[in-house]
Amino acid sequence: MTATATQTPPPAAPRVADPKSPRLKLTFPVILLIIAAALIVVSLVRIITGADDITSDGQIAGALAGAVPIGLAGLAGLWSERAGVVNIGLEGMMILGTFFGAWAGWQTNPWLGVLAGVLGGAAGGLVHAIVTVTFGVDHIIAGVAMNILATGVTAYLAKRWFNVGEAAQKGGSPKQSPPMDDIKHFTVPGLSHWLATIEKHHWFLVSDIAGIIGGVVTNISSLTILTLVLFIGTFFVLWRTAFGLRLRSCGENPIAAESLGVNVYLYKYIAVIVSGALAGLGGVFLAIGTHFYLAGQTGGRGYIGLAAMIFGNWRPGGLAMGAGLFGYADSLQLRNGASSVHALLLLLALLLLAMAAWKYFRKAYVSAAVALGFAALLALWYALTDSVPDEVVQATPYVATLLVMGLSAQRLRMPKADGIPYRKGEGT
Numbered sequence: 001m002t003a004t005a006t007q008t009p010p011p012a013a014p015r016v017a018d019p020k021s022p023r024l025k026l027t028f029p030v031i032l033l034i035i036a037a038a039l040i041v042v043s044l045v046r047i048i049t050g051a052d053d054i055t056s057d058g059q060i061a062g063a064l065a066g067a068v069p070i071g072l073a074g075l076a077g078l079w080s081e082r083a084g085v086v087n088i089g090l091e092g093m094m095i096l097g098t099f100f101g102a103w104a105g106w107q108t109n110p111w112l113g114v115l116a117g118v119l120g121g122a123a124g125g126l127v128h129a130i131v132t133v134t135f136g137v138d139h140i141i142a143g144v145a146m147n148i149l150a151t152g153v154t155a156y157l158a159k160r161w162f163n164v165g166e167a168a169q170k171g172g173s174p175k176q177s178p179p180m181d182d183i184k185h186f187t188v189p190g191l192s193h194w195l196a197t198i199e200k201h202h203w204f205l206v207s208d209i210a211g212i213i214g215g216v217v218t219n220i221s222s223l224t225i226l227t228l229v230l231f232i233g234t235f236f237v238l239w240r241t242a243f244g245l246r247l248r249s250c251g252e253n254p255i256a257a258e259s260l261g262v263n264v265y266l267y268k269y270i271a272v273i274v275s276g277a278l279a280g281l282g283g284v285f286l287a288i289g290t291h292f293y294l295a296g297q298t299g300g301r302g303y304i305g306l307a308a309m310i311f312g313n314w315r316p317g318g319l320a321m322g323a324g325l326f327g328y329a330d331s332l333q334l335r336n337g338a339s340s341v342h343a344l345l346l347l348l349a350l351l352l353l354a355m356a357a358w359k360y361f362r363k364a365y366v367s368a369a370v371a372l373g374f375a376a377l378l379a380l381w382y383a384l385t386d387s388v389p390d391e392v393v394q395a396t397p398y399v400a401t402l403l404v405m406g407l408s409a410q411r412l413r414m415p416k417a418d419g420i421p422y423r424k425g426e427g428t
Contacts, residue, residue: 041350043208051343055208057192057199059331059340060215065289066397067320067327068227069094069298072282073305074312074319075234076275080125081314082238083271084251085132086419088143091302092150093124093276097283099154102293103161105180105284106170113180114223114284121280122273124150129272133265136421147302155295162293177293186225188217223285230278235316247271251415254422264422279305313412329397338387341396345388348400349378 046054053059073090080087087093100120105113124146131142155174162172170178195214199207238244247267249257254264279302286301287293304326312318332340352375359368392399 039205039208039212041354042347043205045343045347045350046202046208047204049343049346051340052202053335053340054332054343054347055211057196057211057214057218059328059335060212061218061220062331062335063324063328064215064220064224065327066330067323068221068224069282069285069301070305070308070326071231071320071323072227072278072285073302074309074323075230075305075316076121076278076282077306077309078234078312078314078316078319079238079271079278080275081309081418082248082251082415083268084254084415084417084420084422085129085268085272085275086139086143087125087128087272087275088140088306089124089128089146089150089302090143090275090279090305091298091300092143092147093121093128093279094283094286094298094302095147095150095154096120096124097280098287098293098297099157099177099283101280101284102177102180102287103157105288106167106178106292110181110183110288113288114183114281117284117287118277118280121283122277124280125273125276126269128276129269133268133272133422136423138421139419158293158295171292175295177287179291180288182291183288184222185219186222187219192218221285221289223281223288226281227285230281231316231320248415251417254417258424265424268422310412310414314414325400326397329400333393333396338390338393341388341393342382342385344396344400345378345382349375349382352378 042055046052073094076090076093077087097117097120101113101117103113104116127149128142128146131137131145132139158177159174161167162177163174167178172178192214195210195217198210199214201207238248246257246262247270249260249262250264250267250271257267258264282301282305283298286297290297305323308322308326309319311322312320329344332344352371356368356371356375359365359371
């Protein structure tokens with residue numbers, strides 16, 4: 001009788017964190033400390049520069065208005081890309097939303113306009129899904145084609161629908177629709193007036209907090225509230241439900257998802273159609289904000305929404321921060337122009353200085369040096385000038401967003417199967 005001895009491999013050594021790369025755990029108290037530090041820095045900048053508008057309730061309300069369409073476009077991209085479909089066609093779907101929302105809105109009421117705009121964007125999403133999911137066309141090419149198609153279709157329909165008959169008599173033209181009514185806005189009575197009174201005293205930190213909260217509770221659009229609900233709902237659906245787990249598995253490993261019984265095509269279709277609907281809602285927000293459809297009014301916000309989504313690491317919270325950054329810079333240059341943007345130079349310099357310190361702490365010496373160099377240049381620019389050229393003012397939202405996104409410290413990880421063509425039965 002012989003015995004066969006089997007050797008059991010030794011257990012794998014536990015992974016030990018690299019002591020050379022310290023990481024800060026973002027617990028709730030740490031997040032509160034970061035927010036408090038940011039408020040103190042902004043308040044100091046306001047006092048030093050005398051630019052009281054940078055934390056006013058009007059500035060914050062304008063930032064929200066600018067952030068909502070960007071956030072909805074980014075949320076649309078998040079739904080699509082979490083299922084593995086790159087949606088460069090968000091701009092076109094937003095255009096469809098602006099057009100059909102205004103078309104229904106001026107004839108009926110704003111809420112029917114919202115519904116029409118959402119359906120218009122969803123129709124664009126359906127077309128994109130058919131082309132990419134069913135026929136396997138390259139996602140980037142399909143998205144660019146969607147943008148061109150939406151621009152051409154709406155330009156043609158505007159000439160046929162807005163430039164004739166009653167529409168023309170009410171102010172319609174080949175470039176814009178007749179005006180429509182605004183949607184309901186909300187203000188918290190009493191609280192809004194009290195906060196405005198505190199803000200006018202320009203006290204350190206206290207008035208800044210009052211201005212920020214006042215901008216959130218004064219004259220807020222119903223669609224802004226709806227957008228907040230959609231962000232929370234997206235997080236809950238995609239990260240807290242079985243449906244969301246299956247949808248995200250289609251963007252990570254569709255072959256494995258199929259082997260577990262997931263109808264990958266169905267989930268991709270759902271995700272891309274929802275993506276189009278959200279982009280259409282972002283377009284409707286723009287149309288209702290200006291009271292009419294205007295050719296070219298999306299202004300590339302679909303692309304900026306994608307950038308905000310990447311900045312947010314394909315997560316709703318980070319996406320909201322990216323959209324808010326662009327909205328704030330956009331509102332700043334629209335409201336008070338050169339003086340507020342000049343103050344923004346000092347604020348960006350301080351933020352980049354903090355970023356450089358953090359990079360140094362993380363032992364990322366090259367990134368720390370780059371951030372420190374930009375901080376020094378911006379501080380020098382602020383010290384040697386009293387204002388900034390108009391061209392710089394107009395480009396402020398894009399420059400500030402790109403600068404912070406390019407130098408921000410985060411580990412981006414897109415869904416593994418994002419943009420990769422998938423055919424049913426590949427795993428067999």
